[in-house]
Amino acid sequence: MNAIVDPAAIARAALEEAARAARAAATILARAPRPTKDAALLAAAASLRARQDEILAANEADRAGAPDLSPAFKDRLTLNPARVEAMARGLEEVAALPDPVGRVIAEWTRPNGLVIRRVAQPIGVVGMIYESRPNVGADAAAICLKAGSPVILRGGKESLNSAAAIHACIVEGLREAGLPEACVQVAPNTDRAFVGAMLAAAGLIDLIIPRGGKGLVTRVMQEARVPVLAHAEGVNHTYVHAAADPAMTRSVLANAKMRRTGVCGATETLLIDRAVAPSLLPLLVGDLRALGCDFRADAAARAIVPELPPAADSDFSTEWLDAILNVAVVDGVESALEHIRLHGSEHTEAIITEDAAAAQEFLDGLASAVGLWNASTQFCDGGEFGFGAEIGIATGRLHARGPVGLEQLCTWRYHVIGTGQVRP
Amino acid sequence: MNAIVDPAAIARAALEEAARAARAAATILARAPRPTKDAALLAAAASLRARQDEILAANEADRAGAPDLSPAFKDRLTLNPARVEAMARGLEEVAALPDPVGRVIAEWTRPNGLVIRRVAQPIGVVGMIYESRPNVGADAAAICLKAGSPVILRGGKESLNSAAAIHACIVEGLREAGLPEACVQVAPNTDRAFVGAMLAAAGLIDLIIPRGGKGLVTRVMQEARVPVLAHAEGVNHTYVHAAADPAMTRSVLANAKMRRTGVCGATETLLIDRAVAPSLLPLLVGDLRALGCDFRADAAARAIVPELPPAADSDFSTEWLDAILNVAVVDGVESALEHIRLHGSEHTEAIITEDAAAAQEFLDGLASAVGLWNASTQFCDGGEFGFGAEIGIATGRLHARGPVGLEQLCTWRYHVIGTGQVRP
Numbered sequence: 148m149n150a151i152v153d154p155a156a157i158a159r160a161a162l163e164e165a166a167r168a169a170r171a172a173a174t175i176l177a178r179a180p181r182p183t184k185d186a187a188l189l190a191a192a193a194s195l196r197a198r199q200d201e202i203l204a205a206n207e208a209d210r211a212g213a214p215d216l217s218p219a220f221k222d223r224l225t226l227n228p229a230r231v232e233a234m235a236r237g238l239e240e241v242a243a244l245p246d247p248v249g250r251v252i253a254e255w256t257r258p259n260g261l262v263i264r265r266v267a268q269p270i271g272v273v274g275m276i277y278e279s280r281p282n283v284g285a286d287a288a289a290i291c292l293k294a295g296s297p298v299i300l301r302g303g304k305e306s307l308n309s310a311a312a313i314h315a316c317i318v319e320g321l322r323e324a325g326l327p328e329a330c331v332q333v334a335p336n337t338d339r340a341f342v343g344a345m346l347a348a349a350g351l352i353d354l355i356i357p358r359g360g361k362g363l364v365t366r367v368m369q370e371a372r373v374p375v376l377a378h379a380e381g382v383n384h385t386y387v388h389a390a391a392d393p394a395m396t397r398s399v400l401a402n403a404k405m406r407r408t409g410v411c412g413a414t415e416t417l418l419i420d421r422a423v424a425p426s427l428l429p430l431l432v433g434d435l436r437a438l439g440c441d442f443r444a445d446a447a448a449r450a451i452v453p454e455l456p457p458a459a460d461s462d463f464s465t466e467w468l469d470a471i472l473n474v475a476v477v478d479g480v481e482s483a484l485e486h487i488r489l490h491g492s493e494h495t496e497a498i499i500t501e502d503a504a505a506a507q508e509f510l511d512g513l514a515s516a517v518g519l520w521n522a523s524t525q526f527c528d529g530g531e532f533g534f535g536a537e538i539g540i541a542t543g544r545l546h547a548r549g550p551v552g553l554e555q556l557c558t559w560r561y562h563v564i565g566t567g568q569v570r571p
Numbered sequence: 572m573n574a575i576v577d578p579a580a581i582a583r584a585a586l587e588e589a590a591r592a593a594r595a596a597a598t599i600l601a602r603a604p605r606p607t608k609d610a611a612l613l614a615a616a617a618s619l620r621a622r623q624d625e626i627l628a629a630n631e632a633d634r635a636g637a638p639d640l641s642p643a644f645k646d647r648l649t650l651n652p653a654r655v656e657a658m659a660r661g662l663e664e665v666a667a668l669p670d671p672v673g674r675v676i677a678e679w680t681r682p683n684g685l686v687i688r689r690v691a692q693p694i695g696v697v698g699m700i701y702e703s704r705p706n707v708g709a710d711a712a713a714i715c716l717k718a719g720s721p722v723i724l725r726g727g728k729e730s731l732n733s734a735a736a737i738h739a740c741i742v743e744g745l746r747e748a749g750l751p752e753a754c755v756q757v758a759p760n761t762d763r764a765f766v767g768a769m770l771a772a773a774g775l776i777d778l779i780i781p782r783g784g785k786g787l788v789t790r791v792m793q794e795a796r797v798p799v800l801a802h803a804e805g806v807n808h809t810y811v812h813a814a815a816d817p818a819m820t821r822s823v824l825a826n827a828k829m830r831r832t833g834v835c836g837a838t839e840t841l842l843i844d845r846a847v848a849p850s851l852l853p854l855l856v857g858d859l860r861a862l863g864c865d866f867r868a869d870a871a872a873r874a875i876v877p878e879l880p881p882a883a884d885s886d887f888s889t890e891w892l893d894a895i896l897n898v899a900v901v902d903g904v905e906s907a908l909e910h911i912r913l914h915g916s917e918h919t920e921a922i923i924t925e926d927a928a929a930a931q932e933f934l935d936g937l938a939s940a941v942g943l944w945n946a947s948t949q950f951c952d953g954g955e956f957g958f959g960a961e962i963g964i965a966t967g968r969l970h971a972r973g974p975v976g977l978e979q980l981c982t983w984r985y986h987v988i989g990t991g992q993v994r995p
Contacts, residue, residue, distance in 0.1 A: 174912065178935055249935075257957055261946060268938070270968050349792075353968045368773075374798070374969045395991040402993035488598065510986045511602055511673075514692070522685060522989025531994065532985075533681055544694050544777045545798045546970040549985045561956075561973045562934050565946025567819040569826035570955065 158340035159347075162299075166351035168329035169272040169297040176330050177269045177295045181246040183324050184293055188242035191320025192235040195285070198316055199231045205312035206281065213305040223280045224306055234285040234313070237536070238320075241289040244535045247553040248295040262564040267557040269295030271353030274345045275538075276367060278359040279303030284310050287356070288317050288331045290538045294556040299352070301334040301342060303359075346371040358539055361466070376551060377543040380466040381411035381494035383524045386483040386509065388500035389420040393427055395521060396499045397434050402523040403497065405438045409468045411540055412495050412527035416463060416473035418483045424476050425451050432474075440470045447476035463490040480505050484512040491515065494542050495527040516541065516548040582764035583771075586723075590775035592753035593696040593721040600754050601693045601719045605670040607748050608717055612666040615744025616659040619709070622740055623655045629736035630705065637729040647704045648730055658709040658737070661960070662744075665713040668959045671977040672719040686988040691981040693719030695777030698769045699962075700791060702783040703727030708734050711780070712741050712755045714962045718980040723776070725758040725766060727783075770795040782963055785890070800975060801967040804890040805835035805918035807948045810907040810933065812924035813844040817851055819945060820923045821858050826947040827921065829862045833892045835964055836919050836951035840887060840897040842907045848900050849875050856898075864894045871900035887914040904929055908936040915939065918966050919951040940965065940972040 176184075195202065206226040210216075216224065250267040257263065273296045275287045284300045291298035302310045314333045321328050334341050345352060349372045356376045357367035368377055385403050387396050403414035419428055428451050432442065443458035455474060463473050463486070477483045480498075487496055497519040498509040506520040517527045527549065529537020534552025541547045547555035600608075619626065630650040634640075640648065674691040681687065697720045699711045708724045715722035726734045738757045745752050758765050769776060773796045780800045781791035792801055809827050811820050827838035843852055852875050856866065867882035879898060887897050887910070901907045904922075911920055921943040922933040930944040941951045951973065953961020958976025965971045971979035 174936075174938075177938070255957065257955070261950065261955075263956060271938070369796075372793075374967070392991070398993055399991060406994055512598075513984070514598075514601070514695070515984060517985045517987060519987040520989060522987055522992045523994050525994040526685065526987060526989075526992065528994075531681070531685075532687060533679065543798070544982050548983055558968050559972055560937070560939060561941045563941060563943040563946055563950060565944060565950075567816070567823060568946045568950065569822055570830055570947050570949040570952075 154338045155340045155343065158336050158338050158344040161336035162341060162344035162348055163351065165299055165332050165335055166272060166348055169299060169332060170351065172297045172327035172329040173269070173271055175327055176292070176297055177248070179295065179326060183326060184246070184295075185242040187292060187320040187324035187326050188238045188289055189320070190323040191317045192238040194316035194319040195231055195235040195238070195313070198312065199228060202226060202231055202309065202312040202316075203228070205308035208308045209306050216305065220279070223278070224309075226281055226309060230282060234282050237282075237286055238289045241293050241536050244293065244553055246293070247557050250554075252559055259568050260566060261568055264562040264564070265559050266562050267554065268560045270556060270558050271296060272351065273298045274301065274348070274352040274355045274373070275299070276301045276342055276345065276355065276357045276359075276363065277303065278363060279306035281306050281309035281313055283358055284333070285313050285317070286536070287358075287538055290536050290553060290556060292330060294553050296353075296556065297330045297332070299332050299334060299345065301345060304337060307337060343370065346373060349373050356539060375543070376539065376541050376547065378411075378539040379492050379494065379542040381413070381527075381540070382416065382464055382466050382490060382492040383412065383414050383495045384416045384418055384483070384487050384491060385414045385497045385499065385524060386418040386477070387420060387423065387427065388480070388498055388502060388505050388509075389422040390502035390505060391423065391427070391499040392501055393430070396427060397430060399497070399499055399521065399523050400431055401434050401438060403525055404435060404472050405440055405470065406523070406525050408470050410525065412525045413468065414472070414497070414524045415465065415467050416475065416490070418475055418477045418486055419448070421447070421476050421478055424448065428452055428474070435472060440472055442472050442474055444474040445476060448474040466492070480508045480512065484509065487513065487515070492542060494540065495519070495524045497522060497524050578762045579764045579767065582760050582762050582768040585760035586765060586768035586772055587775065589723055589756050589759055590696060590772055593723060593756060594775065596721045596751035596753040597693070597695055599751055600716070600721055601672070603719065603750060607750060608670070608719075609666040611716060611744040611748035611750050612662045612713055613744070614747040615741045616662040618740035618743040619655055619659040619662070619737070622736065623652060626650060626655055626733065626736040626740075627652070629732035632732045633730050640729065644703070647702070648733075650705055650733060654706060658706050661706075661710055662713045665717050665960050668717065668977055670717070671981050674978070676983055683992050684990060685992055688986040688988070689983050690986050691978065692984045694980060694982050695720060696775065697722040698725065698772070698776040698779045698797070699723070700725050700766055700769065700779065700781045700783075700787065701727065702787065703730035705730050705733040705737055707782055708757070709737050709741070710960070711782075711962055714960050714977060714980060716754060718977050720777075720980065721754045721756070723756050723758060723769065725769060728761060731761060767794065770797060773797050780963060799967070800963065800965050800971065802835075802963040803916050803918065803966040805837070805951075805964070806840070806888055806890050806914060806916040807836065807838050807919045808840045808842055808907070808911050808915060809838045809921045809923065809948060810842040810901070811844060811847065811851065812904070812922055812926060812929050812933075813846040814926035814929060815847065815851070815923040816925055817854070820851060821854060823921070823923055823945065823947050824855055825858050825862060827949055828859060828896050829864055829894065830947070830949050832894050834949065836949045837892065838896070838921070838948045839889065839891050840899065840914070842899055842901045842910055843872070845871070845900050845902055848872065852876055852898070859896060864896055866896050866898055868898040869900060872898040890916070904932045904936065908933065911937065911939070916966060918964065919943070919948045921946060921948050
């Protein structure tokens, strides 16, 4: 018997087969009209509702197979009727969004009469790598499908039964709409080596989207030979300028830090101008403490509110995703920008001020994907931006930055319309 | 004596020092107003003219140091007074272009009153890797500077003296305008390992732009851990549809193939519909042959024009960059698209037809960066698109596609303007 047991080679072969099927599907999906894509999404939503019992049983099996998970992990893994309904509604919401493919992004006419159009186009084959959150797979499938890009879904190993049950519903939708089933595939190989094969698949996969914790995203960004839509951590700052309105500051900061502490748009560090810190910082600390927030403060802040615990330097570069706020006193806009450059992750930062010139200086000085003036950092979200659906928040420098919705998941090409022009 | 002679480690240290200086310069250059950037470009142009003799002497030394180059290589390396003047004028032309940084690309208001602006922003630090063509360094420096991104230039080793002399002029321009000299740097280390260090510099270099032959670009794309603006080869097609106007076909094809055979927008393959091949192909062959073109033809084409040399399958995937045209007979739009998918490089393709529906079907079915209808493929060029200056033609799927000018060399961020909004 000729036993080949190299898991990497097996994973590579499985990935290649899946990716080739996806590429063949891509040429059909790229040209699929909106009604066809929407029909697939609506039929998949109906199938999710019809097969709810199967999905919940599969999810039960997943949870039974992994009894030692943390409560937070278990919560993310768990499906119930409300969450299945939410997935179905999510597919319907994507169906209701305009088709991003084929949009004319820009059009101009050259002196020689050539009409040049920049037209939105699907990216190609997407590889989605995520953790054991079954709903992420359904959301990603819907967004990629509507954006005209086949997707290969590789979720966490604890959620394989759930992923398969959800995938069956999506395939039913594709079939009903007459689209190739290879438009949405789940990883056919459950070995960890399959992730490595995806990351190495230059020319087969056009874009990798990692969605999960820092460990996953870091591995993907380090290993990938395929372009990655990086979603780095959000070490976000709210900067309270000397000319901040105190009442606005109190309500915006409480929201930015405590509305939900586990989202990537949450504020992790408060920067406050020295001029207003003595009057304002005690109030802000009191507000947040009442909401259950703890602190890590620099020496200048502790000189004002002595009971604040001291911050280590590394705290200022930490994405807590928890009810902990770093506090540092700064000396104006440039000083705030310098702190952000040193410790931030180019995700989301806000300034609170009534001084428009200071706000402009702050926004212009940021390299971050999102800068806000007098608003909560928690607005960094595709829904809040009006995108309707998002597949992540991009923090890299290329392609898209900030919330990635249907439009950002597209690329473009040029259509040049002539009447026989030749180049001199 | 403690002799460390690991060239890779030395190159890495040199790159890190250069990149850190570039990153520090980036925060200044990103906010530099247009007049400052333009002043640097104009002063650099004046310096190029003033130091023409030095530059030509340096170029002379480069050529003396590499006597065994091919004529084409030597031509690309050679500078003369006209070429120095052209470089100076190139800098002035970039100065005359609008500032791409800070443009509001899109703006909308949310129901909660938040104003969201997508604002153009510099990419960061660019690493430019190119061959021994001194003018490429000057062009790239000008475009990156105007786009607000510091650049590290790594040209071919045969052109080091020329690159240094040109760089001295650009530094003079930066100094006169009060911009950091680190905005434009030449590789401080001439070892080949420096390229490897650039390609590995994730977090230090934001974008690598390779410009040169297939070998260089392929190495960069395979090795880079930094995002690359890929400029793959142009295996471009002109497809003559059954409803093509014969006179237009003759003039457009002759231009697309023979205007300049060495540019990436040149047509490499003629696809011609079976219905019109018997009448049209002999005329096209005659036209092109009179211009000095040779052919590689499939069996169906040879059945019509028997003296055409036969094509090997690999010929259809070859970027000749020479007076050679592949010829294949196809059966309509889908057949042409299939040939292009199999053999093309997603660069530039044209259809010649009077049938608007066929043209639309062709353009919609392409994945290529540029698709033209009734125009020469040689229009794939930043100048011809109206961009004023270009740093290359992008053929990847992300960020920019087609000619990359100042706007495409920018990324974006969001500015969100509120009045104290908090997220529900």
